[in-house]
Amino acid sequence: MASSSSSSSLTGHSKYKVFLSFRGEDTRNGFTSHLAAALHRKQIQFFIDDEELEKGDEISPALFIAVETSDISVIILSKDYASSKWCLNELVNILDCKKMNGKIVIPVFYQVDPSDVRKQRRSFGEAFVHHENNFPDKVQKWRDALTEASNLSGYDSTESRIKKRLQLMKVLIVLDDVHDEFTELKSLARRLQFSGRSRIIITSRDKGVLDKCGVNNMYEVKGLKYNKALELFCRKAFRETNCSHDLLELSEEVVRHADGNPLALEVLANNNGKLMKLISEPNIYNVLKISYDELNLEEKKTFLDIACFFTGEDIDFVRRIRDDPSSLDTFVDKSLITIFYNELQMHDLLQEM
Template sequence: MASSSTNLNAQSKFDVFLSFHGEDTRTSFTSHVVEALRRKQIQFFIDDKELQRGEEISPALLNAIETSDISIVIFSKNYASSTWCLDELVRILDCKKRNGQIVVPVFYKVDPSDVRKQMGSFGEAFVHHERNFPCEVRVQKWRDSLIQASNISGFHDSRSFRNDAELVEKIAEDISKKLEDMADPPNFDGFVGFNSQIERIKSLLCLELDDVRIVGIWGMGGIGKTAIAEAVFHQISSREYSNHFDGKCFMRNVREESRKMGALYVRDEAISRVLGESNLKIGTLTINSYIWKRLRRSKVLIVLDDVDDNFIQELESLVGQLNLYGPGSRIIITTRNRGVLGVNSIVYEVKGLEHDKACELFCRKALSRKNRSDDLLELSKKVACYADGNPLALEVLGSSLRQKSKEQWYNKLHDLTLISEPRIYKVLKISYDELSPKHRKIFLDIACFFKGEQVDNGTDAIEGIFLDLSKTKEIRLGFEAFENMSNLKWLKFYIPEHCDLSTMSFRIMFDGMLSEAFWDTSHLNSRAIRESRSIMNQRVSNKFPGWLVEQEHSGHLGDED
């Protein structure tokens, strides 16, 4: 990212700040360094316009120096003739002393001893400075800074390289390595229960093989797909694999970015990052042969995060054929929609956290180490059950209950609108919005009928009936009971999980045609029960199209009519 000091804001943060003499190297050596950094996706600041400069460095430029991790100082023949460059150098070395900023000096066609002793063109520049700047303190700071910089390890002899291209490449590699060593490892503390899934994805990638492989990470919203992909991307991009891939990119929020910027833009941006070219524009689904030739010569790592149906064509053009990339290339796709993953993909489904891991994650968010009383831990287990292992739900609910009273915890647990927590709702609504109208209706039916709401029988408003068999010994059903229920779709007999089946017996009696649906499960195993339920559904549906009769748990059902 090349920026000018005129549009830099106080919050900017760069990997590299470039200090150079514009007339000497702007359109030659420095421009090649800039392109090499860009290819490696290193964010840098360069004062890339000929600005009208005053006596003092602008606050924006000072901020750029302060907020960069590394400064590259390119000493060229006329570097010392610029008071602006010398003031930059003073500030850069001050940041090195105060903040530990890394400084990389590059002596481009100048002798480091001339810089150190202010001889040659550097000596001539100081004759001029001492005549024009009576303030000896400022001039002495410049001299001291040149001496200090010349003693810092860097690229001291540009003539030892065969050509500028080799020198530029070595500089870019050195900067990339330094940035990698400086980078803080990502904090995986919140990845409770994810380590095994991360390792599973890495095993599916088979990095030791030279084939081209696509791995799809599939699961519901909030389940942890992106977090797992980020962890895998970081680990296989780490120092151990620093020379493993020729190009790599992590395309976040493909669904959202495609809708804002266009799917082709996202596709082109992925290719641009992998090839290390800025602003590469293809603009059509068909990718020209020149680009493909370059990609086929490259071993790449691409992560496409949150892909949906709107990116199908672009995904096909990007990863539709495995021979489009060099041997050993790996592509990771995260999605909520199993259908976007082609036949060439190895699909891994992300499951919710196991109960103990879900409790652990929730407790990290909801309870401090000093406030883990037995009663709150017991309530935590109930919340974990409610969240059904979804990490996003656990984190949001945990944060909402942190430092709350026990009474507030109880109130929250009894509130069936927990799912309306904004972050959870937003993530889950995405999955709902992408359903077809038919599947939305099915989803709403299931969501309503299986929430356990109690409804009195008797009108055409009834769409589902649930019969708790633990509360009755005997029940008789006939057609007349359902005459006014023209919209009835679900008839469910069930026994709550807390009931002791071994001591229970009950009878359901069906009159008339309904008796054809009778089935006895007293002697059946679970497979036979499923088969008999299927037969019953078939029989009932002949009389009541659209009905589903469901039995939970085994019991003794008998028919006397």
């Protein structure tokens, strides 16, 4: 199994609410990443295997600890899950913990038929043709584990199941922070029928993503006005609409620094009690760096030039003196810069990053 990183450091004393078991190549950048993001938003401690961990036939001691100290294990059974001996060994360990310690195990059948998992058919059967030749002493244990997991109460996310539930319904779907072509969404959308009054709202830092998704209308989300920004910060930081007088001046400074960015305000507010350190909070920059990190090396150099020398300049002037004026359109599409009354502008937080 391969994946991203743990939501907290892994030690012998760690305790997680949820352990995620999945095949990285299948779901790392789709279902699993969205599930992990949802758990993080709900402040649920979860473990997700670090892709830098050494791969091998056996589970590392660190993973044993993570499984044993998690209350719930979510097994995302996808098309190529059984092709990974790492995943299968992990599954055996999860089910052993269920038997010995009463741990909760929840299978998610991600675009696979539960009966194919139970009977090892299709991609699961193909995987075992390979395993029979290479790991004959482990095959039966792996088969038994898949059969047991498939008989547990879980969730079926196959397209047919979604189709039955959503077909002809009037729905509102919000897809937040989409940052790739979202191929799975387009494939699914072609197969589903919604009521004509349904709406799908997609938010993205990259206008190119919205073009590829074939949106009907595109809107630029404006930053919060000062009063609303101050109210949001106070609600998140102090659980009140207004903050006390002694914190008002510092709160106003934070709000001015965030410049209407709701995400920045929430990250700052979540560090209530550390107001003197808020303005240098690194988590904000980690989020804002997402679009920057997607640039190639030359684009990054150009962006740094703009941040240092051209913020506030006339956009036509900047285009004339740049060797690669088309790169400016890339920065606009990725919401790294904005053009307001022909003036090149950049969020203060991005400029300081």
